[in-house]
Amino acid sequence: MELRIFGFQALWSPYFLCLLMIVGFLYAQCTGRWRGRFAHSEQIKKSEAFYFYSALLLIYVIKGSPLDVLAHISFTMHMVQMAFLLLLVPIFIIKGIPAWLWQTFISNPLVQPIWRIVTQPIIALFSFVLLFSFYHIPVILDAIKLSEALHALYTVMLFSSAIAMYWTTVNSVPGERQLKGLHKTAMIISNAVLITPACALIIFADTPLYATYQSGEAWLQSMALCVPTTMLASLASAGITGPELFMSMSTLEDQQLGGIVMKIIQELIFGVLLYTVFRAWYKHEQRDADAITEAALAERKTMNDYY
Structure with a gap:
């Protein structure tokens, strides 16, 4: 059965x-015409x-x-929806808002004390x-x-x-806590490991777990x-009371595939993030190595000139 029976409003959320x-x-006004109002x-x-x-485009596609x-x-x-909403969109939001706009938000007296607590790496990791x-x-x-x-409410809490x-791993706001290369790597890997049990529960279950994805009133x-x-x-009066008319898989197969897909998308996103972290870390170490070498050569030249 085709999705168009749900109507334009349900399918495209105008x-x-x-x-x-x-x-x-x-956003365009705050970063453009109204920019002068921000320090x-x-x-x-x-x-x-x-x-x-x-x-914004991803959020619309997802929701x-x-x-x-x-x-x-x-x-x-x-x-799929949860993976992109929780693991990709937040990175884009953090990188998309300019540092000075983040500073304006974080410096608010009501926001600042809460922000300092919830962005503590260990608290942030385990909360998510x-x-x-x-x-x-x-x-x-x-x-x-x-x-x-x-x-x-729960979607807002999860997204927040x-x-x-991601904050201490991705942000580049001056004065804000930013993890170093090795700690960023540990944060990403820890996240991947800690959400694995939830995915495993879904993948290896031998019966359908969720009433809202089975036939019936739920x-x-x-x-x-x-x-x-x-x-x-009108759908109920037409006898449509379950998702089985829209799928070729059984409820259990759909559930197991969902757990696998979530894990694959998570690994791909974290893999790209790890590559980015390693690349930035390597470049930083190379710059430091060059600076140390130049300082040593300059010191040696000064000593040679002196003697």
């Missing part, structure tokens, strides 16, 4: 698109604009396009891992997907914890997060 366009407009503001870099607008409807039908697509792992406990995920308010987790209720209730009523 209101959500308008919200993202407003965010993009405010130490500078001309925005092309790379920063690219990262930020790419983040506003037909992918969001698919994520409520297929657990595999849900894991625990929130991610708890989210995929069957009873918790089902409860979240059956409540629009709870779903929105992902930004905090699935229809969970679809209310992205499909208007009037449309859901």
Whole structure:
């Protein structure tokens, strides 16, 4: 059965698109016409604009396009959605907002003390891992997907914890805590290791774990997060009460594939991030080595001239 039966509003989320366009407009104004209102503001870099607008585009594809409807039908697509939302978009957000705009936000008296705590590397790492792992406990995920308010709150908490987790690894804001090369590597590897048990639980389960991805009333209720209730009523009256009509896989196969896909995407993103960290670390060490060599040669020349 085709997805178009859910209607234009469910598939393309026009209101959500308008919200993202407003965010993009405010970003353009803050980094352009209103820039003079911020202390130490500078001309925005092309790379920063690219990262930020790419983040908005990704958010729309993940949460506003037909992918969001698919994520409520297929657990595999849900894991694809979560992987990109939590592991890639936060990097783009951190890199896309200029340092001076970050400083304005962080220096706020209400934000600063909380920010100092939540971006502590160990706190940030375990907060993200625990929130991610708890989210995929069957009873918790089902409860979240059956409540629009709870779903929105938990998604914001997860996304915020992902930004905090990446902060000391990715940010380049002067005066902010930034891990060194070896510590960045340890942070990335620790994250990969610590979220593995949650993926393993899903991959090696021998029965379907989530009621909201099986046939029945729970699935229809969970679809209310992205499909208007009037449309859901018409689907129920037409006898569509489960995701099996939209998939060729069984619920268990879909669940297991979701865990595998999540792990693969995570490894790819972390692999690229590790490569970037190693490359920057190597260049930094090379610059230091050259400086040490030049200083030693200059000292030797001074001694030769003296004697």
